[in-house]
Amino acid sequence: MSEKSVLIFAIDDSDHSFYALEWTLDHYFGSPSTSQFKLVIIHAKSNAYATCSVGMSGPGRIDVLTLIETDIKRAVDKVIEKAKELCKSKGVTNVSYEVYEGDARNIIVDAVEKQHATLLVMGSHGYGAFKRAVLGSVSDYCSHHANCSVMIVKNNKPKK
Numbered sequence: 001m002s003e004k005s006v007l008i009f010a011i012d013d014s015d016h017s018f019y020a021l022e023w024t025l026d027h028y029f030g031s032p033s034t035s036q037f038k039l040v041i042i043h044a045k046s047n048a049y050a051t052c053s054v055g056m057s058g059p060g061r062i063d064v065l066t067l068i069e070t071d072i073k074r075a076v077d078k079v080i081e082k083a084k085e086l087c088k089s090k091g092v093t094n095v096s097y098e099v100y101e102g103d104a105r106n107i108i109v110d111a112v113e114k115q116h117a118t119l120l121v122m123g124s125h126g127y128g129a130f131k132r133a134v135l136g137s138v139s140d141y142c143s144h145h146a147n148c149s150v151m152i153v154k155n156n157k158p159k160k
Contacts, residue, residue, distance in 0.1 A: 005118035007037035010108045010142070012044070012123075013079045020123030020153035021083060025090040028121075037119070040096045041083050042111045044104035045076050105141040112146045120146050124154045 009024055011017050021041075029035045080097050087095050100107040112120055122139050143150040 004038040006115045007039055007119045008117045009041045010122040011041055016123040016125050016155055019155040023153045024121050029092045042098045044107040045099050045101045104138045108142050109145045112148050117148045119149050121151045124152045
């Protein structure tokens with residue numbers, strides 16, 4: 001039997017991302033035993049504490065940085081645990097979970113290279129043109145720079 005192709009799912013803490021993960025599990029892993037993909041879920045951990053610490057000095061600096069790092073780790077653990085629960089609820093158990101620190105755009109593109117992925121799937125935050133231009137779009141960057149096919153799952157369900 002040949003080795004399965006790698007599908008990377010890039011996850012963050014948004015509802016859009018978890019909707020996209022559920023969609024992906026339903027459409028590509030509906031029958032986990034016959035899926036043609038090996039699922040790798042990646043999460044880019046923010047290194048915001050490094051940039052916010054630049055202007056900090058004094059004796060309380062270490063305590064503040066420790067608190068920020070702890071909060072970030074807790075948030076990452078929550079995202080990964082929620083992804084694991086969703087995968088388990090869909091009967092998908094052979095999943096790799098990887099967390100990297102840095103800019104999500106570069107992390108995702110690098111993971112595609114490292115894993116030799118065939119497909120990258122991610123959710124869309126649904127930003128308008130102005131917000132996307134100001135904030136930048138991770139999915140737009142990945143669609144232009146990832147060395148594989150990229151699927152962006154939109155949540156077309158009406159907002160409550």
